[in-house]
Amino acid sequence: MTMTDQLTRSPSALRVVLATPLYRGATLALFFSGLGFSAAAPQIARFIVDELGGSLTVAGLYYLTNLTALAGGYFVGRRSDHTGRRLGPFRFCAMAGFLGWLGIAFSTQLWMPFAISALVLAFAGAATSQLFAAIHDELQTNPSPAGDGIVSYVRMSLTLGWVVGPVAGTFLGAQLGLRAMLVATAICTLAQLLPLGTLRDHTPRAQATTAHNTDAPSPKTHVSLKAMGPLLAFTGLYILVYAGEPIKYAYLPIYMNDQHYPPALSGAIIGIQPLVELILMPAAAVVARRTGMLNLMVLGALFGVGANAIFALSASPSGLLIAQILMGGVWGVFAGLGIIVAQRLLPQAVATASAIFISAPAVSSALGGVVGGIGVGAAGLPLVFLAPSALALTAAFGLLVLQTRLGARI
Template identity: 45%
Template sequence: MACEHAPGGGAAAPASATRYILRSRLLRGAFLSLVISGIGMSITAPQITLFLVEELHLTDSQAGLYFLTNLIAPITGYIVGSLSDRMGSRLLVFRISAVAGFVGWALMAVAMQAWMPFAINMVLLSGAGAGAAQLQAAVRDELNRAPTPADNGVVAVMRTAMAFGWVVGPVLGAVLGAMLGLRPLLFLTGLSILLSIVPLIGARAVPPPRGRESEIRMPQTDEALGEDAFEAEGDAPAASAPASAPAVRTARRRSMVPLLFFTAIYVLIMCGETVKLAYLPLYMDRGLHVDAAVRGAIIGLQPLVELPLMLLAARLADRFGVTRVLMVGAVMAVGAHVSYASAAGIEPHIAPLIVGQLLMAGVIATFGVLGITVAQRLLPDRVGTASSVFLSAYAINAALGGFVGSVGAAWLGMPHLFWIPAAIAALGAVALVVLGRLVPLGRTERR
């Protein structure tokens, strides 16, 4: 009979991730900060295009170019993550980035020239997003310092914090935007990012390990990466340790190739989410003539389902292994876009859309929870860099998804344009199989 084990090696009863979060000042503060950040960012995200068109008088095409500035995010993420790894203070980097985010959104609220939002997003807001990733790195440092039987569950709960913010934020943003106007709404976004510092006042994060060698502590339920997998060029094989040596693993400085490969896989699997957000509401409105209330219910179904599925994904990863759960998520991504693309030929037409939303919720639940964990394990001696680089994929998804949607809409029309992200997600699934064979991503030990 399969049995799960705690880090100490003995059998453990199912552990509550919430209990470990409540016990830790750092984890409690990080959770609340992520909720506040998620609400702040999501109240503006659906309104930014409207602001560019109505307040700065850009055309629809010019407003779409704004999202291309997100392509600077991977570069900023690498710089901020490397700074976090070197400084030895994740929270300091997070606080500096939060202040930069506040300044950026405050400047956006008073912008009068069309070029200003583009410059502000590249210089200030990209840094704010990369800084938020350092909270995930601080959580991983804490779990490495004091592993729990529910590490995957803790990460899952942290991810639900952002998801909760994105459930509440768009509704709140629509109401506040109508009441206050778009410019005050942008300022409120900056204020919320600044307020995300408050829950972490007094919290102390574990200093990240520095140098070429660092002790990497992983729960027994996860398979450590091979010592020689994708080693940095020029590293010589380590001599075999004597049998009497302590059971402490040291990792040489690793190559970033596996991390970049995994991040690229995530982009392939998730780029269709931007296509869906842009074109599914249009298809339901213009193609199916669905009532606004029904459209809102179908779009809002996904984030509601994501919350419980994130916790389920963590439990399944503990039981069946990270790689298997991620593969299921990749297959669900293909299925979701196939469902959207098939809507025109199935009665009632909204049924495949609902199925697609449920499948896409599973995709985000699996990769949203487990993706950051895998990324951090692929670069365990630079967790801050790993977190920022992986989470910068969100910005790449937005840019790539916008391009794919534009080409698909002109070439295939709606809803057939969703065959393109289905094919791209299938390519990502194949690439995930290849990476899983080259580098073990994690497994559950059994007896």
């Protein structure tokens, strides 16, 4: 059978997503998740300053509360792998997100958003990891040659939410106030529950055969730190790549304003990245079948090296636009394939793997904040972007080493 015949007979990933209740529901749920979180993220610092009287320095410290998401995600993921249940923990985490954002919306004291974020919203992000674990289980039960494409399409909906959310959040904040915007974020977080309705977990094939095969893996399999080594290494390298994002979003708008770019031009430069990312995500899944996922991620990290170098060395709008297109290439690869790689690096505990990987941006935000603050003080704008370029180069080298050690595994 030729390659053309195989592609012709292979089911369309998009068709499978639309036809399968879990995939279809997860796609809509992740859109609501991305929409809500991204609407609040750019506005929460202004809420702390304008509504609660905090200083800019105190508002910046709020983002450090995201670090608890790593512990919360790990706890939920480990519990999920222990029981084999995904959608129950997903619903718990979505409800935690709803209550957390609602609590922040009605906060009257400066300490309240910090406490709520650290203690309640720490579990909200794990809702996403539970959905990807459920999708993995479904693919184990009903394997599909379009599996990677299915995950990529579902992941695209989360990115689409992050495209729409900041615009919607800005509009709601301006028209109805920041508290109303945060209430809307809470509603979007709760809306994750609707597309999945009363859908129940599918028992993975490995679990279903346990009664007939004593060697089959059990949901209660203990995962050692050594077994998690490749996953932790991959996640650490992903953190290095992602650290450029908080630096870019903190300082690129300031730089463009200092250069007196028209608002429409600045918006076009910022907005081109997620559009390129959405276009490239399904293509990355196809290309990775030929090149290998980690090999493609090495290229993606090198795109990040080039993009940040252009930010640092180019003062022209066309240069910044090219850099943003390259950044779209970075996230077209990492956003589309990262969760798949994480799960394959720890197949006996996919919920734990998903939670650790998806919690990584919180650590990246803290790292990016520290590196960006030190870098802008030492080198100023736009040379601060040489720092994330160096981090991405380190990540590219590390991914190449990881790929060499894992061989054909990924």
